[in-house]
Amino acid sequence: MKQEENKSQEEMDAMDAVHEDEGSQDEAMQEDNAGVESRDAEIERLRASSESAEKRVLQAQAEAENFRKRMRRDFEDQLRYAAVPLVNDLLQVRDNLHRAIEASGSTSESDGLREGVAMVAKQLDDTLAKYQIREIPAAGELFDPNYHEAISQIPSDEHPAGTVAHVAVTGFQMHDRVIRPSQVIVSTGPASDTPAN
Template sequence: MSKNEEIEEIEELEETTEEAVEEISVEETLKQELSEMEDKFLRAQAEIVNMRNRHNKEREDSAKYRAQNLAKDLLTALDNLDRALEIETNDEHGESMKKGIEMVREGMLHAFKEAGVEEIDSLGQTFDPNKHQAVQTIPLSEGQESDEIVQVLQKGYILHDRILRPAMVIVAQ
């Protein structure tokens, strides 16, 4: 082999090596781009799943608490029915009227229960600022505990796990 042939062969090898290096570099670039695209795809899929879950949760909450505004509005009417039942009557007509009011009240309470609205049990319970609103405190009497609710001025109501209205109470301190 002559020197020229060796030089040509070396140059051909160098060109082949450069081409192989370029091919490897292109292949690595393509692999990296593929990896980035796969990552973007997985992130987009995860975002779609999160959006679907968030949407489902919002729909469930909407259905669960659909009665909230109506129940809040009807609480005043229920309070008025309770006040009407406290009125003393001396005649049969008055008693008949009270019986009718009691039936309406029971119907409302049944509808509330069906919608998930419940009265907050307060009398004799320990004061909880999340469920009760203390409008007055009185000194402890014998047999009472500190922070015990001794009188309920206005009933409180809860819808599933949300407070519709806190109970207005008097607390022993």
């Protein structure tokens, strides 16, 4: 009987040992699973961090490229339009040459002088055109505030309402930029037949 008790005690001890062994294996497996899960989570976190950093780098590179292009365009514009103050002064000289031509009388004595001044004015116009400075068409054109500056309005039978009836000062543009708008008188259309009160 004692042997049976010893045997059953040994069996129980063996079973307890097996259960303890299984419990420690479960704990070890849980620790391994927790380790794998934390490793996977860490890998995922690092991957997301890497993707975020890559996006920031690409965005910074795009911003830097846009800044370089904008600076290059600004620099080119500064070079392209650097002569605008000089051109404005030359346009005043041109205006005076044309005023001199208009003011000169039609006498045989002044014909030679008028022709000489006209040649100088044409040479100046040709030189301006060589540097992409051209006259803004205005007479008879539809009034455009981007190119014309209205200084007055008059009724006109020759010009419909909203068109330029007279050019007081010729406007010019350099490349695509208006450097001096045309100063114009705009037509209000035909004068009405009813007398004004």
